[in-house]
Amino acid sequence: MKNKTNHSLIAPCIAVFGTGSDVGKSVIAAALCRIFADRGLNVAPYKAQNMSNNSGVTPEGLEMGRAQIVQAEAAGIPPHVDMNPILLKPTSDVGSQVVLLGEAIGNQSAMDYHQKKRRLVTEANGALDRLREKYDLVVMEGAGSCAEVNLMDHDIVNFPMAEYAEAPVILVGDIHRGGIFAQLVGTMECLPPAFRSRVAGFIINRFRGDLRLFEEGVRWIENRTGLPVFGVLPWYNHIRIDPEDSVVIERPCSVGPQTDGRPAVAVIRIPHISNFTDFDPLTAVSGLGVHFVKTPQDLSMFKAVILPGSKNTRFDLDWLKTSGWQSKLDAYQKAGGHITGICGGYQMMGLAVHDPGGLEGAPGTTDGLAFLPVETTLKAPKTTTLSRFDWDAIAGTGYEIHMGQTILKEGRPLLEVHERNSQPAHDADGCVAENGLAIGTYMHGLFDTPALIAHWLETVGISGVDVPDTGGLAAKMEQYALLAEHFCRYVDMERIARLIKVEG
Incomplete structure (x- = not known):
């Protein structure tokens, strides 16, 4: 890759916006990267503001949205908080924790947040400016629908940032x-003329x-809008890219006792689930x-149950109790079932969660599920x-994102921690219950290492399955290559490349 040596030259940008949430913006931006x-080209991803509880950690030990971490990986560069300067992590229906340039600055309501937009716009613009000075090209991602007229x-x-960057916009449906047809044409009709003129195609x-059956549809869209359809991407099942939003798991359903014959694992879909990609x-x-x-359902058909991370541990802990899940989990473990907790799920499995x-x-204390002899403050x-x-x-590598500390009252730690943020550590993490039927850890990425997957499967009593030989970043890079191949097969990349003036 080239290194940008003349910092007086500012890199061009190209923006990927959507007709709505979960239409594929993040994956398409990753493909372009x-x-x-x-x-x-030396390419960087960028999303001014991300609303997601799916986050990760940069090499500097700062927090940012996982979608831009994925895009940075696809581009072959380390993630940096300038790629996602503002991260909103919902803690309730009307409030979020605000993470600015990788550091949490507190919880704010939507109204409070809007009142502080001027400062945040300045921060977001500054982050983009720094990327444009360092890289040859910035691939920008929008959020939700780019045509929410009330917002x-x-x-x-979306468009205010594209205007700031003078970026052509690809609209994804x-x-x-x-x-x-209504998605694309309706979005264009909702946009004011200045924004509409920035859309370069779809x-x-x-x-x-059969793609041939949609050729007439492509012609109709192009004739109706006067803009090109750069490509029609077929559905794929052979590529695995970490999704950005929990929209992909919004419709979990009960699993009946008659499964497909495979050993099965259940992940409890708590209301404020975070980092659900841990289980990909x-x-x-x-x-x-x-x-x-x-x-809530009978869990006896599952070999293991996982309690995932949470952005509001005490709320989700109360939900487990009031919804009926606690009694199902109690019965499952009494029958010899194994429960694993990750981060917030680990906290919930303890004796108590204190929030002074x-x-x-x-402020107050919420009694835990009492599967592990730990207490969290x-x-x-x-x-x-x-x-x-x-x-x-x-050996394994992972990342930790949590508020508070957990103390073991009994039992033994699960992991030995040797390094944090490139600094030597002599520490322990997690807990193993004396009966061996419950373990918990703060470590996200526990399953990124194939040998650790195999060890966990053995721990919970699952055999007869085939663990992939490759894991972690190496496995992801294989998927990014497949994504790029798929994208180039069906999208006119030469036409997209002409939208930006870069050498490559």
Whole structure:
């Protein structure tokens, strides 16, 4: 890749916006990052403001949205908080924790947040400016629908940012949802003329069937809008890219006792689930079923149950109790079932969660599920680390993102931690219950290492499955290559490349 040596030259930008949430913006931006990087350009992703509880940690020990981490990986560069300067992590229906340039600055209501937009716009613009000085090209991603007319005056992610960057916009629609013509034409009609003129063309995502049957549809869109359809991307099942939003697990359903015969694992879909991509490597294990379940049900058909991370541990802990899940979990473990907790799920599995300062709501204490002999106290500062550890002498790498500290009352630690943010550590993490039926850890990425997947499967009593040989970043890079190949097959990349003036 080239290094940008003349910092007086500012890199061009290209923006990927959507007709709605979960239409494929993040994945398409990742594909563009990989493709232009393969062409020899030094490419960086950028999203001014991300609203997601799916986050990760940079090499500097700062927090940012996982979507831009994925895009940075696809571009072959380390993630940096300038790529996602503002991260909103919802803690309730009306409030979020605000992470600015990688550091949590507190919880704010939507109204409070809007009142502070001027400062945030300045921060977002500064982050983009720094990227444009350092890189050859910036691939910008929008948020949600770019045509929410009631929010346009407050928007700092979509067209106002594209205008600031003078970026051409590719508008993405999802044909799988139906109404693709209304999606694209309706979005254009909702835009004021200045924004509409910035749209350079369309990409239609998630097509099923014979592409030749949609040729007339492409012509209609192009004739109606006067803009090109750069490509129609078929649905794929052979590529695995970490999704940005929990929209992909919004419709979990009960799993009946008659499964497909494979050993199965349940992940409880708590209301404020975070970092659900922790479990993507498990879905790549051949012969293993992984199910997100929300409605309380009998768990006896599952070999293991996982309590995932949470952005509001005490709320989700109360939900487990009031919804009926606690009694199902109690019965499952009494029958010999194994429960694993990750981060917030680990905290919930303890004896109590104390919140003396009211970080997640009213100050107080919530009794835990009592599967592990630990107690947690929520308090600042927030822990954000890239960590190196081992579990029973099997080495792994992961990351930690949590508020508070957890103390073991009994039992033994699960992991030995050897390094945090490139600094040596001599520490322990997590807990193993004396009966061996419950374990918990703060370590996200526990399943990124194939040997650790195999060890966990052995721990919970699952055999007869096939764990992939490759894991972590190496496995992801293979997927990014497949994504770029798929994209180039169906999208006119030469036409897109002409939208930007770069050498490559």
